[in-house]
Amino acid sequence: MSDKNIRNEKMEAIVSLAKRRGFIYQGSEIYGGMAGMYDFGPYGVELLNNIKAAWWRDNIQRRENYFGLDSAMFKDPRVWDASGHTTGFADPLSECKKCNTRIRVDKVLESIGVTADEKMSEERLNNLFNENKSKIKCPNCGANDFTPVRAFNLLVKTNMGNFTDDENERPVYLPGEACQGIYLNFKNVVDTTRAKVPFGIGQIGKAFRNEISPRNFLFRCREFEQADTQYFVRPHENKEAYEKIKQDRWDWYVKMGIKPENLRWKQHENLVFYASDAWDIEYNYPSYGFDEMEGIHDRTDYDLTQHSKFSGVDLSYKDPNTGEKYIPWILETSAGLGRMFLAFMSDAYEEQDLGNGEKRTVLKLSYDLAPIKYAIFPLLKNRPELVAKAREVYEMMKERVNCEWDDNGNIGKRYRRQDEIGTPYCVVIDFETLENNTVTIRDRDTTEQKRLKIDEL
Numbered sequence: 001m002s003d004k005n006i007r008n009e010k011m012e013a014i015v016s017l018a019k020r021r022g023f024i025y026q027g028s029e030i031y032g033g034m035a036g037m038y039d040f041g042p043y044g045v046e047l048l049n050n051i052k053a054a055w056w057r058d059n060i061q062r063r064e065n066y067f068g069l070d071s072a073m074f075k076d077p078r079v080w081d082a083s084g085h086t087t088g089f090a091d092p093l094s095e096c097k098k099c100n101t102r103i104r105v106d107k108v109l110e111s112i113g114v115t116a117d118e119k120m121s122e123e124r125l126n127n128l129f130n131e132n133k134s135k136i137k138c139p140n141c142g143a144n145d146f147t148p149v150r151a152f153n154l155l156v157k158t159n160m161g162n163f164t165d166d167e168n169e170r171p172v173y174l175p176g177e178a179c180q181g182i183y184l185n186f187k188n189v190v191d192t193t194r195a196k197v198p199f200g201i202g203q204i205g206k207a208f209r210n211e212i213s214p215r216n217f218l219f220r221c222r223e224f225e226q227a228d229t230q231y232f233v234r235p236h237e238n239k240e241a242y243e244k245i246k247q248d249r250w251d252w253y254v255k256m257g258i259k260p261e262n263l264r265w266k267q268h269e270n271l272v273f274y275a276s277d278a279w280d281i282e283y284n285y286p287s288y289g290f291d292e293m294e295g296i297h298d299r300t301d302y303d304l305t306q307h308s309k310f311s312g313v314d315l316s317y318k319d320p321n322t323g324e325k326y327i328p329w330i331l332e333t334s335a336g337l338g339r340m341f342l343a344f345m346s347d348a349y350e351e352q353d354l355g356n357g358e359k360r361t362v363l364k365l366s367y368d369l370a371p372i373k374y375a376i377f378p379l380l381k382n383r384p385e386l387v388a389k390a391r392e393v394y395e396m397m398k399e400r401v402n403c404e405w406d407d408n409g410n411i412g413k414r415y416r417r418q419d420e421i422g423t424p425y426c427v428v429i430d431f432e433t434l435e436n437n438t439v440t441i442r443d444r445d446t447t448e449q450k451r452l453k454i455d456e457l
């Protein structure tokens with residue numbers, strides 16, 4: 001079997017585990033599913049929340065000069081004019097003339113080995129598309145007849161606040177990126193905290209994009225979450241800070257348990273309209289290989305200058321010591337939570353041959369990220385004295401950490417279930433517990449068991 005097949009198998013196994021064990025469900029599944037939408041199930045939401053909490057703790061709370069924010073999703077439509085999204089936030093689209101299936105041209109070109117990306121001009125993409133058309137087939141009907149490439153704007157429109165049913169009324173957009181709320185509140189944060197440049201503002205927020213072809217599970221969705229920091233520096237004092245920020249973000253993934261060999265840097269050749277330099281941290285996803293997990297962008301003074309211009313409010317910063325006034329430059333980190341989620345799951349996923357014809361699947365998530373920290377089992381569920389004692393332990397433990405009760409099936413099966421969802425410790429209450437208040441505790445990674453006093457748990 002080729003390496004690619006093995007990797008595909010791994011992705012299929014992860015997708016299947018995610019569904020089977022209640023991590024991820026297809027959005028609107030009972031209505032046939034909605035493309036590019038996913039719901040996080042009971043274990044998924046725990047893992048997602050743990051990723052967010054770890055990110056927030058390390059990137060905001062543990063840094064003296066970073067401040068948190070949670071801005072409203074709906075914004076004045078002029079925000080997206082100022083940011084450049086109403087005009088420049090587009091992907092190249094073409095449509096099959098036979099069955100109307102839409103394709104994202106840069107991705108289709110890439111898939112046949114032609115270097116292309118969405119930041120190329122419409123003309124250049126049309127030329128590339130025409131030169132290579134003979135090799136491109138509609139993924140749905142196989143036909144080879146396409147409309148010319150056009151830039152398709154990705155912003156999602158709503159009728160928020162429009163009670164007229166008039167379609168010509170200016171739409172309010174859902175956020176195309178989460179970071180805009182940070183720029184809008186730059187002055188508020190400076191005026192209401194002791195923030196002094198250089199300082200950062202962080203936010204976790206939803207973003208919506210009318211992706212032409214959502215694909216690869218959580219990788220390219222139409223609704224997703226971003227964890228962003230924007231670091232404000234004096235003009236031209238960007239380079240050193242940028243390098244440090246890049247290094248910090250790399251180190252964070254490694255600290256959180258991602259294997260360094262599954263990470264790599266990629267510098268953008270074609271820059272988006274707001275960036276003067278841009279690097280991605282790529283993760284080696286099973287099945288499609290290295291691809292972007294987080295973008296780190298040097299945005300110069302673009303954002304605050306644009307919002308000053310469009311809002312009429314001066315967003316320059318006055319240095320309290322020197323009186324110097326300037327528009328700060330911005331260094332951005334922006335990570336998709338779904339892509340992080342998938343990377344953490346993939347990195348932690350292992351299938352082990354136990355040597356006796358049995359296999360176990362284990363998610364070796366760090367304790368911090370594991371959805372359930374301890375699973376508590378009575379050895380037998382038909383012995384009331386064991387069940388009562390086990391419930392006592394469970395009630396005590398769940399006050400401290402997220403625990404799960406399981407008395408279903410034999411102990412071996414219960415261990416396997418917990419391994420699959422990444423629970424670091426399983427605690428068994430047995431007959432010895434009734435005698436001396438000790439329990440067995442089993443380590444997920446080594447599968448070793450030892451006896452501990454209940455107080456020592």
Ligand code: GAP
Binds near residue numbers: 220292335
């Ligand atoms: N504010 C900068 C910004 O939004 P981006 O490179 O477009 O930059 C940042 O997005 C991150 O958001 C990406 O690195 C990726 O992790 C995530 N992301 C972008 N589009 C996505 C999509 N359609 N589905 C899931 N995640 C996405």
